[in-house]
Amino acid sequence: MKTDHNLATNPNVATQKPPRKPLMKFLNSKKVVPYIFVSPFIISFLVLTVYPAIRGIIMSFQSVLPGQVNFVGLANYDRVFNPTFYKALTNTTIYVILTVSILTILPIILAVILDSRFIKLKTIFRASLFMPALASTIVAGMIFRLMFGETDTAAANQLLNWLGMESVDWKFNAWSGMFLMVMLCVWRWLGVNILYFLAALQTVPKELYEAAEIDGASIFKKFWYVTLPFLKPVTIFVVTISIINGFRMFEESFVFWEAGSPGNIGLTVVGYIYQQGIQQNDMGFGAAIGVILMLIIFIISFIQLVLTGAFKRGDE
Amino acid sequence: MKKEKRKISVMIANIGMGIICLIALFPVIMLLISSLRPSSELMRTGISLAFDWSVLNLDNYMYIFTEANGYWGWYMNSLIISAITIVLSLFFSAMVGYALAVYDFKGKNLFFTFVVFILMVPFEILMLPLFQMMISFQLVDTYVGVLLPMIVAPIAVFFFRQYALGLPIQLMDAARIDGATEYGIYFKIMLPLMTPSLGAMAILQGLGSWNNFLWPLIVLRSNDMFTLPIGLATLLTPYGNNYDVLIAGSVMTVIPIIILFIFFQRYFISGLTVGGVKG
Structure with a gap:
């Protein structure tokens, strides 16, 4: 050391x-x-x-x-496993799966494009993709609420109407509610994740590309066999933090429905802790949900450590 | 022939990237434009793509600067809380990161592993016991109550340690021979050398505090103690008639950050990409 x-x-x-x-x-x-x-x-x-x-x-x-x-x-734990908790857990899990896949695949593609020597104005592109991360979830959520309003005059419905589709009550359907939360998260974090992948792309030795070119590899083969292996560590990292942050999600839901959404379409695990522990003042029950959340996060972190080989190398 | 083809695909890639960036910036642009629309109309229609350009005016801003005292109270609260959080958390964590990097001492590795482990504990499990503590110390609805949990920043400890590992250690020995104390060495020689890392972490902690939501939502009770996110969230009601404060206030919340970002882009990027902290 x-x-x-x-x-x-x-x-x-x-x-x-x-x-x-x-x-x-x-x-x-x-x-x-x-x-x-x-x-x-x-x-x-x-x-x-x-x-x-x-x-x-x-x-x-x-x-x-x-x-x-x-x-x-164990009385609190007995009570935790009820339909409302399962609803919250299901919502959160769907949210995690969607945000993690979008926030991994899209940034990789965009980072590779941004990294190529053909792209001009790199700094401006990078800065504008990063900009949304500066807005708080509340401000971002307010913009989304106003853009995805129920009226025909709100931006999203205007767009749908122009495309010849019916207006949508965005905040009142299970699928569109999920869509709103996922979009909000993707919008804010896309630029940050692109930066992670851009940094990792700088570690790929340029000679490898040249060698692959001499061997006549196509762009996609080069990406698959040369670029991707170098992105593996950062990908594991991004996936892990996205899963953890996804399970900890609260604000993206609160900003659309405050404390209660119709049919709990926006209820998340942390939202349930807030509802039970703070609003209902049932702290023991809230803490039990918290412990379950912690276990989920520990397991994910453990898997990450195994995948990155932290136990093999012994140090760091 | 082949060159032509390449030129076209380069153009397509650039234009495509431009469009994606425009989509990313679109909500921000819409926020700016909408803040110039009459608030009653905004409440009725939401943010729309087609609207009457001729009615754009500065009324919302006039209102917020002249009558919305509550809003500026929130602004002050956010500024004060963020400033104290930055100073305290940097002070604590920079010392630790530095000590872990330059000194050898018993228990160092144990301590480090401990921090890594605790880092995985989500704030959401700490939140209820912390709230109980705040109640018993009568810190509910105070600045201290909001910022106390935020001064423990293990992520910043990592970052400072990493940075301090690259500091020129020879300087320390030279200073010792000149009779400087270990504290003098830290504050007068090494800390100034750590400025770039301090900048990055100031932005991480500052932005985290400026945008923090869940914890202030729990500890803050009265309207005049609210921070900006909490205050703005109270205006987010479907029947609200405060859309003037809401929209112009949101712009005033984001714009200073964007201006800082333009000047200190490097610090923002290294600060926000450390460990993927949620703002």
Whole structure:
């Protein structure tokens, strides 16, 4: 590892310094300094992450009422597996599958095109694709709400009418509700994912393309056999974070329907936590949903670590 | 003949890319244009492709700058919370990343693995216990309550560590011989060298805080404590008559970020592509 540089080359350094008070000397010794640097983070980390995480797991076995906390065993988990939760889980899973496939395939294609030497104005293209990531989900969602309004005068329906199709009540059908959430996510994250793939494309050795050209490989063969293998690590990374962020989705739904959508078409797992834990103040129940969400995310992260070979190499 | 063909396909690729970029920018452009339309009409019709260009005016902006005091309150809240979040989270995480990179100490690897592991815990499981903590410390509906969970930024620790691994270590030994303390070395020599990474993380943390939604939604209760996303979300009702504030306010929320982006593109890109954090 790079960090193993010779810090201890000059053991006399301390004695060469002007004399100091013993406390200062202690605080300045290389044995102590790193711990001082690390401690503010550790403390905040313990208080604000580790403690709540453990507390959350404990809470999921409790019924939490104001001034009265009882252990109820697995009762919360028993209640979690109900039709509403399955609805939320199904919605979230569909959303994950759609966003992950779109946000992986489309950025790869666009990154390869953007990377080719025939494209002019690269910086402008890249910047404009990235721009949507700057808008908050709320602002982006508001624009989408107004563009996908129910009236014939809203942009999306105008377009459909011009194409000779019927207007759609975007926010009131299961399929179109899902479409809205997926589109919102894709619009905001496309540019960011393109950047990941663009960065990875820079690692492909140019000689390989030349060699493939000499062998008479077509564009698609070059892409398949030369480019794609180099994109594998970043693809695993992008897929993993997209799955995790997809399971954590809340805002994309909230911005269209606030707390309640017709027939729960927009209910997500986190939305269900918010509804039960915060709005209904049933924190134990909310925590149980949270623990299930955490397990899902752990499993996905674990699969990613296996795929990237993190366990084989041992370090990093 | 072959050259001709290639020219045409290059042109098609460029035009195609241009069209895709236009589609990406379309909602932003529509937001800008719609903010100039009368708000009552906007509420009735939504954002439409065909509308009366002659009625475009600055009324929504006039209104927001003269009468919408509530909106500027949200703006101030967002600015203050983002600024404090940036300063505190950078201060904490830069020190740790630096220490992990340049020093050798017992427990370093354990600590690092620990951070990696905890990084996988989703905020959504922490949220309810954190909310309970905020209630017992009476931090509900305060700035501190909103920004406290955001100052722990493991992603930033990684980023700083990675960056600090490339710092010139020889400078440290030279400074030690000159009698500088370890803290002096950090604050006077190494920290300034880390400026590019600080810029990237300031943008990551700042944008994250500026756009943060779920947590502020839970802790903030009163209208005058709301941040911009929460405040704007309250205007998102189908019967609302606040579309003037909503649309012009949204523009005023996004434009400063876009301007910053144009000037600091490099920092934005390295900041937002670290670990794929959700804004």
